[in-house]
Amino acid sequence: MRDVARLAGVSQPTVSRVLNETTTAISISEETRQKVFDAVRELQYRPNMTARSLRTQETKMIALMIADISNSFYHPIVRVIQDVARQHDYDVIIADSDHRQDNERHFIEAVTRRPVDGVIMVPIHLTDEEIDHFIAQTRTPVVVIGVQIKHPQVDVVWADDEQATYEAVRWLLTERGYAQAGFVGVPDDFPPGPRRWRGYLRAMEEAGLPVEPDFVLFDGDFTLESGRRCARKVLAQERWAPVYFAVNDLMAIGFILEMQDAGYTVPDDVAVMGFDDIPEASIIRPHLTTVAQLTRELGDKLATTLLDRIEGRSEGPKRVLEIACKLMPRQSA
Amino acid sequence: MRDVARLAGVSQPTVSRVLNETTTAISISEETRQKVFDAVRELQYRPNMTARSLRTQETKMIALMIADISNSFYHPIVRVIQDVARQHDYDVIIADSDHRQDNERHFIEAVTRRPVDGVIMVPIHLTDEEIDHFIAQTRTPVVVIGVQIKHPQVDVVWADDEQATYEAVRWLLTERGYAQAGFVGVPDDFPPGPRRWRGYLRAMEEAGLPVEPDFVLFDGDFTLESGRRCARKVLAQERWAPVYFAVNDLMAIGFILEMQDAGYTVPDDVAVMGFDDIPEASIIRPHLTTVAQLTRELGDKLATTLLDRIEGRSEGPKRVLEIACKLMPRQSA
DNA sequence: TGGTACCATGCATACGTATGCATTAAACCA
DNA sequence: TGGTTTAATGCATACGTATGCATGGTACCA
Known part of the structure; x- marks a missing residue:
């Protein structure tokens, strides 16, 4: 910038003021403005965002932490966030926690050491205390996906998946006529598993209907492989449910693949329903019935x-x- | 840090020196070292990376630009890079170009304004000049995936996919016994399409065998949807090849799905082979034969x-x- | 013509950290 | 005891930018 000024x-x-004309209401003569722009072009000058920050x-910058880059559920979310952010002149940095607590902690650590203007995340293992502490220390606006956070300023965007699951299972039982339904889930501390369980x-x-202990599983972690694990557990049992509701599509798909590998037919031997409607739901045969x-x-x-929070349009x-x-x-249930 | 010092x-x-003990060979008394650590803990101090930078x-930080977050091919790559970088104390920021030239340009722009220590990317549309210019301006080490770049310092990691494609197609023709083979590709300027074409x-x-113009398509862009488009084009023709080699799995899968939607059977009516072996290749029925x-x-x-470049272990x-x-x-061809 | 208002710009400084150099005190040697 | 080395620390400064304040100049008015 000094070189630009010199040239x-x-x-x-003055160069700083010309470049940030929007910021200040200060006036610059058209002549110097032109000289500055010419110099900028000549020197190919780009402001150093580190210094500016x-x-x-x-x-x-806004930071986005998703839980699993292999879960297509997040892909459109990432795309849209990048697009919207770009329109407002923000860059997005993406991190993938892979559902791992240490990765989530590392993410929080990273964004306190290297401040960003806002955070969007899927906190699976982070405690309310950790989030409170982060906000107290950095005053960074935070929005979360699909999880209720106690902090009074953390906005949340979610689906009413408890209600949706309720309706889906009811639909399986009444419309589709299944006499019983199993549940392929995740441990209690894996949001949003518990909501779907309810x-x-x-x-x-x-x-x-009674909830048969044999028909409900909580060994998943939202990955395809964990769906396979659940299926193997079912295969080892004597009694199956006629249909299983899986907490997400990836697990439903893993469940189906394992069943098929074992020689069973879906939905005839066992039906499966998922949640999310990721693209793979329309790749697998039978196509996955889902939400x-x-x-x-x-x-x-x-x-x-x-962005409303960051730019002060929302304060409450x-x-x-x-x-x-x-x-x-679709066809799987 | 001033507060830490005061406390x-x-x-x-002195605080700075205690915290970066590795950097300088300067000596600090054990006593003050302890006092500093105590103060750091008490104040929950975290160094400000912006200032440090x-x-x-x-x-x-290292920046990673992938071409399509929906292409599972990149997912393990992202994971491993994050892991390795973390071990060396680097954070990774991920960007998704979505194969779009403006996004690639924006990425380059972003990393010149907001410097990073290194760049890993999949430059589809970026020209050699743009990359040269970026490096000349920032002196940032760059490694690319699957593309030859003219710049004498840009390392490249790739598969010998020309050879692999050659072997795959030969295998289709000799081992699998197909009498002809089609090609589902991308335009000339979409690396690594041309290599696989060769x-x-x-x-x-x-x-x-002659290359039948009817059997070769170049309308893809590596996405599943573009595979469907290619299939529709084939469906509109009178003559088909008995087997099609698609430049990647996503397109092969789109191709198969569209064929199946039109009532045809894979591999009996038309066989399909892909490239990459993404997880979806083992989800689709028939399972995708691929590389x-x-x-x-x-x-x-x-x-x-x-990291070798960044940390000076590799200079040449x-x-x-x-x-x-x-x-x-597998079963699709 | 002198005074006031305002426009355009420069000067000085701060953001939080790392580091060259200077400084002090202690230790050692002759 | 005086001088020299070494250990431990502080002082001053720079990284590249944005901004409050001061300043010079011009135009306007009475």
Whole structure:
């Protein structure tokens, strides 16, 4: 910038002012403005964002932590967030926690040492205390996906997946006519597993059906491989449910593949339903019956909610935004 | 840091020296070292990486640009790079170009304004000039995936996919006994399409087969949807090849799905082979015959090659590293 | 013509850190 | 005891930018 100033025959602050004309209402003569622009072009000058960040205390970056880059559910979300952020002149840095607690911790550590203007994340293992502490220390706006956080300023965008699961399981039992339904889930501390579990429970209760301990599994972690594991566990049992509701598509798909590898037919020997409607749901045979989440809308709401906070358009207590779910009847159940 | 210094009763530079003990050979008394550590713990102090970057001119970040987050081919690569980088105390920021030229340009722009210590990328549309210019301006080490770059310092990691394609097509023709083979490709300026095209050509030539214009398509862009488009084009024709080699799995899968949607059977009505061996290749029915690339090894080599450059262990002209390919015979061809 | 207002720009400084150099005190040697 | 080395620390500064304040100049008005 000093070189630009020298070439344009003005001072460094003047160059700064020309380049950030929007910021200050200060006036610059058209002549020097031109000289500066010419010099910038000539020298191919690009402002150093590191220095700018140090001075302004804002980085024009937002950090996004997803739980599993292999889960297609997140892909449209990533895309939309990148697009919206770009429109507002922010860069997005993406991190993948792989559902691992140490990775989540590392992410938080990274964004406190290297400040960003906002954070969007899927905190699976992070505690409320850790999040509180992060916010207290950095005052960074945070928006989360699909998880309720106690902190009074953390916005959340989610689907009402308890209700959606309830409706899906009810639909399996009443419309599709299954006499019983199993549940392929995750441990209690894996949001949003417990919500979907409650939806399942509600549907079972309403249908007057007992929850058979043999038919419910909690060994998953949202990955395809864990769906296979659950299927192997079922295969080792004597009794199966006629249909299994899996907490997400990836596990449903793993479950189906393992069943098929073992020589069974879906949905005749065992039916399977998923949640998310990722592209693979329409690749696998039979096509996966599932619940779609409007992920583009989800991404859009995440990004705009965060930017509203960052740019001061939203100051109050936390907002909870809901996105719609839609039953996608296909062939697997 | 000033607060830490005050609390520890020492000067700010002393705190800095204690925290970066590795850097300088300067000696600090054990007593003050302890006082500083205590103060750091008490104040929960975390160094500000922005300021540190400004001072040291290094950011401890490497930037990774992939071409399509929906292409599972990249997922293990991302994971391994994150892991290796972490071991060396670097953070990785991921960007997704979505094969779009403007996104690639934006990425380059972003990493010149906000310097990083190294770049790993899949430059599809970027010209040699743009890359030269970036390096000249920032002196940032660059490693690319699967593309030859003219710049004498840009390392490249790739598979010998021309040879692998040649062997795959030859295998289709000789071992599998197909009398002809089609090609589902991408335009000339989409690396690594042309290399795979040359492999196909070589196999056809060696087999003494003519390349039928009706059997070769170049309308793809590596996405599943573009595979469907190619299939629709084939469906509209009178003559088909008995087997099609697609430049990647995603296109092969799109091709198969569209064929199946139109009522045809794979591999009986038309056989399809892919390239990459992404997880979806083992989800689709029939399972996709394809060529596996050792993506974890690819990611590892990318990361270590880049870190070698960054940390000065490698100074010379560009290195070209090759990873192995492996034929994966399954059911689709 | 002198005073006031305002436009355009420069000067000085701060953001949080790392590091060359200077300084002090202690230790050692002759 | 005086001088020289060494260990431990502080002082001053720079990285590249943004901004409050001061300043010079021009135009306007009475």
